[in-house]
Amino acid sequence: MPRLAAASLAGTAIEFYDFFVYGTAAALVLGPLFFPTFSPLAGTLAAFATFGVGFVARPLGSVLFGHIGDRRGRRPVLVVSLLLTGASTVAVGCVPTYGSIGVAAPVLLLVLRFLQGLGLGGEWGGAVLLTAEHAPAGRRGLWSSFPQIGPAVGFLLANGVVLALSATLTEAQFTQWGWRVPFWAAGVLAVLGLWLRSSLPESPRFLEIEAPARVPLVEVVRSHWRLVLLTAGGLAVGYAIFYAVTTWSLAYATERLGVSRTVMLTCIMAAVVVKGALTPVAALLSDRYGRRPLCLAGCAAAALWMFPLVALLGTGEPLPMFLGFLGAMLAFVTMFAVIAAYLPELYEPRIRCTGAAVGYNLGGVLGGALTPLAATALAEHSGRVPWGVGAYLTGIALLSLGCFAMLPETRPETRPAARPAPAGTEAGAGGLAATD
Template sequence: MPRLAAASLAGTAIEFYDFFVYGTAAALVLGPLFFPTFSPVAGTLAAFGTFGVGFVARPLGSVLFGHIGDRHGRRPVLVLSLLLTGAATVAVGCVPTYDSIGTAAPVLLLVLRFLQGLGLGGEWGGAVLLTAEHAPADRRGLWSSFPQIGPAVGFVLANGVMLVLSAALSDAQFASWGWRVPFWAAGVLAAAGLWLRSSLTESPQFLELREHARVPLAEVVREHWRLVLLTAGALAIGYAVFYAVTTWSLAYATERLGVSRTVMLACIMGAVVVKGALTPLVAILGDRYGRRPLCLAGCAATALWMFPMIALLSTGEPLLMFLGFLVALIAFVTMFGVIAAYLPELYEPRVRCTGAAVGYNLGGVLGGALTPIVATAVAEQSERVPWGVAAYLTGIALLSLGCFALLPETRPVAVVATEPATG
C-alpha cells in the first residue's frame, strides 16, 4: 500500500501541476499575450474562458477513460491520461503568441487546454480507484487520501516555479519567455510519472468482477443519474472555493489592489501547503467517524467564511489575505479529504470508474470553470469590496450542503457489511 499510494500521489501531483500551471499563467500573462486587442479586464476574462474549457473537457475525459477503466482495468487509465496531459502541457509552452500568428494563437491554446482537461478527467478516477480498491475497508479513507494530496503538491510545484521565475526575471523577460518554462518542465515530470507507474498492479476488485459493463456510461445514466447529479452538486463548492483562492484572487489582487504577484503567490502557496498536510488527517477522521459528517461540516464552514474571506482579501495585507485563504482551504479539505473514499463507495464496482469520475468532474464544471469568470465579472462592478463574489460563493456552498445532506453515509463498517453489493 505505501508504494501504491506514493505512485498514485506522484502521478496526480504531476497531472495537476500541468493543469494548475495554466491557471496561474491565465491569471498573470495569457490575457495580454493571446488577447491583446481586448481591454485588460476583457483579456483576463478571455484567458479564464480558455481556463474553463479544461473543466468542460474533464467530464468528457471521465467518460472516455472511465469506459477504459470499467472495461479494461484501472491501470491503463493512469498511463494514457498522463501521456495525454503531459504532451498537451508541453505544447502550450510552444504556442506562438497573438503577435506572431494572430487568431490561430488563442485557438491553439483552446485546443490544447481541452486536451489537458480530457487527460485530467481520466486521471483522478484511475488513481483514486486503484488505491481505494487495493486498500483494506477500515483504512480506505487514509490510503485513498494520498492521491488527493497530489493536487496540493502539483499546485505548489507549479506556483513555486512561477514564483521563482517571477522573482528572478524582469516583467519583460517573464512575458517574453519565462512563463513558458513551467510548461516545458511538464515533459520531464510526465516521464518520471510514467516510470513510477510502470510497476503498479491492477485493482483486485476489478480482477474479481465476473461481468463488466458493456457501455458503462449508459448504465450510469440509466441507473445512477440521481447519484451523479447529487455528487456533482455536492462537490461544486470545493472547486469554487479552491479556484476562487488560487486563480481569481491572484488576478484580482495583482490587477485591482496592486499587490505584487510574488506576494500573492507566496500567500496562496502557504495556504495550499497546509491544506495538503491536513488531507491524511481528515481522511483518518473519515475512517473513524464517517465521510458524510465531515463533508457537511466543511460545507457549512465554507458558507460561513466566504464574506470574511473576501473582506480579508480586499485589505491587500499579506498576513490577512493568508488568513482568509487558510481558513477557506481548511474548510475545503474537510470535505475533499474524504471524497476519494466516499465517491467510489457510492458506486458499484462494474461502473465505479465512470460514475465516480463523471460526478467528480461535473462538479468541476459547476464550481471550477465558472468561478474565475463569474467572480471577475462581478468584482468589476464593485468599486471597493467585491461582496457579490462572497454572495456567489455562499450560494454555491448552500447548494452543495443540500446535496451532501441527500447522500448516504458509506463509512467502513457500512462498506464491510454490504461488501457483495457495493464492494
C-alpha cells in the same frame, strides 16, 4: 499500500501541476499575450474562458477513460491519461503568441487546454480507484487521501516554478519567454510519472468482476443519474473555493489592488501547504466518524467563511489575505480529503470508474469553470471589497450542503467480530463499503 499511495500521489501531483500551471498563467500573462486587442478586463475574462474549457473537457475525459477503466482495468487509464496531459501541456509552452500568428494562437491554446482537461478527467478516477480498491476497509479513507494530496503538491510545484521565475527574471523576460518554462518542465515530470506507474499492480476489485459493463456510461445514466447529479452539486463548492483562492484572487489582487505577484503567490502557496498537510488528518476522521458528516461540516464552514474571505482579501495586506485563504482551504480540505473514499463507495465495481469520475468532474464544471469568470465579472462593479463574490460563493456552499444532505453514508463497519459480507453484496448505492 505505501508504494501504491506514493505512486498515485506522484501521478496526480504531476497531472495537476499541468492543469494548475495554466491557471496561474491565465491569471498573470495569457490575456495580454493571446488577446491583445481586448481591454484588460476582457482579456482576463477571455483567458479565464480558455481556462474553463479544461473543466468542460474533464467530464468527457471521465467518460472516455472511465469506459477504459471499467472495461480494461484501472492501470491502463493512468498511463494514457498522463501521456495526454503531459504532451498537451508541453505544447502550450510552444504556442506562438497572437503577435506572431494572429487568431490561430488563441485557437491553439483552446485546443490544447481541452486536451489537458480530457487527460485530467481520466486521471483522477484511475488513481483514486487503484488506491481505494487495494486499501483495507478500516483505513480506506486514509490511503485514498494520498491521491488527494497530489493536487496540493502539483499546485505548489506549478506556483513555485512561477514564483522562482518571477523573482529572478525581469517583467519583460517573464512576459517574453519565462512563462513558457513551467509548461516545458511538464515533459520531464511526465516521464517521471510514467516510470513510477510502470510496475503498479491492477486493482483486485477489478480482477474480481466477472461481467464488466458493456457501456458503463449507459448504466450510470440509467440507474445512477440522481447520484451523479448530487455528487456533482456537492463537490461544486470545493472547486469554487479552490479556484477563487488560487486563480481569481491572484488576478484580482495583482490587477485591482496593486499587490505584487510574489506576495500573492506566497500567501496562496502557504495556505495550500497547510491544506495538503491536513488532508490525511481529515481522511482519518472520515474512517472514524464517516464520510458524509465531514462533507456537511466542510460545506457549512465554507458558507460561513466566504464573506470574511473577501473582506480579508480586500485589505491587500499579506497576513489578513493569508488568514482568509487559510480558512477557505480548511473548509475545502474537510470535504475533499474524504471524497476519494466516498465516491468509489457509492458505486458498484463494474461501473465505478465511470460513475465516480463523471460526478467528480461535473462538479468541476459547476464550481471550477464558472467561478473565475463569474467572480471577475462580479468584482468589476464592486468597491475594494468584492461582496458580490462572497455572496456567489456562499450560494454555491449552500447548494452543496443540500446535495450532501441527500447522499447516504458509506463508511464500512470494521468490527473485528463482524462476519464478512458475501462477494458482490451491495450497500447503500452499491459501493465498496459492504464488500469488505
